[in-house]
Amino acid sequence: MIPVYNEAAALPACLEALAGQTAPPFEVLVVDNNSTDDSVLVAARYPFVTVLHEKRQGVLHARSLGFTAARGDIIGRIDADTEVAPDWIKQLQRVFTEDSELLAVVGQMQYLYGKTGALVNWFDRFWRGRMARLLAPAVPLQGANMALTKSAWNRVKSDVCQGPGHEDIDLSYHLSRLGKTAHDERPIALIAFRQAYGSFWKFVSYVLQTPRDYRRHRVPGAWHMYEVALFVILVYPVLAILARGADPKTHRFSWRYIWSGKHEPRVNPATFVD
Secondary structure, eight states: OEEESSOTTTHHHHHHHHHTOSSOOSOEEEEEOSOSSSHHHHHHTSTTEEEEEOOSOSHHHHHHHHHHHOOSSEEEEEOTTOEEOTTHHHHHHHHHHHOTTEEEEEEEEEOOOHHHHHHHHHHHHHHHHHHHHHSTTSOOOOTTEEEEEHHHHHHHTTTSOOSSSOHHHHHHHHHHTTSEEEEEEEEEEEOOOGGGGSOHHHHHHHHHHHHHHHHHTTOTTGGGHHHHHHHHHHTHHHHHHHHHTBOTTTOSBOHHHHTSSOOOOOOOOTTSOO
């Protein structure tokens, strides 16, 4: 399931990655959230895609419509700028088959290829693994690469919060009250880091929203999220350079691409942080 708002440029690579899966998807739902570009036309070019429409603005509403409409037992969730590995679906199937008690899983995020990318990806895996241990059972989920059972969604869909905040973090909390969620590095997705394209202060607000969400739900150990927030804020200059130097075709860092002028911050529809 992919919530979409003005993502015509990123969507083809996302859908091509799904088309090339070693285990074909049961269905692919693209939930359009009032896009004003060609997102719907792009999605309609792929015969395996079903396009749904959510008129209530906000990724929260698009997410909920997609999860509710999904017909499979396991619902994979990615963003329009996510490119999943060829065995992503196969690995998700393996993860849920190995643990029948698992309700949801967040996979491994990768940002760049090459030597520079290896270092960035290592830091990301380190912090995700650390937070998964320290905040268990409320393992932080991320909408760019996650999956949950349809039965779990049916149990929490009337309880998830409807206000501002990271909707995937809110979902993490509600699912953790029902049972087991986990961080597993086998389902891999290449994701964009477009939050670093915008202003520093918007980036800070985005990063600090996660610990706020955990505190709002009174998750034990929520203060640990400030460790991640502080680290990411301190290295923002480096992150901004790496993000803006990421060539969208090769997914490698290039100094020349920094000055290309083709960097558009990720759109945040309405008031909900996505």
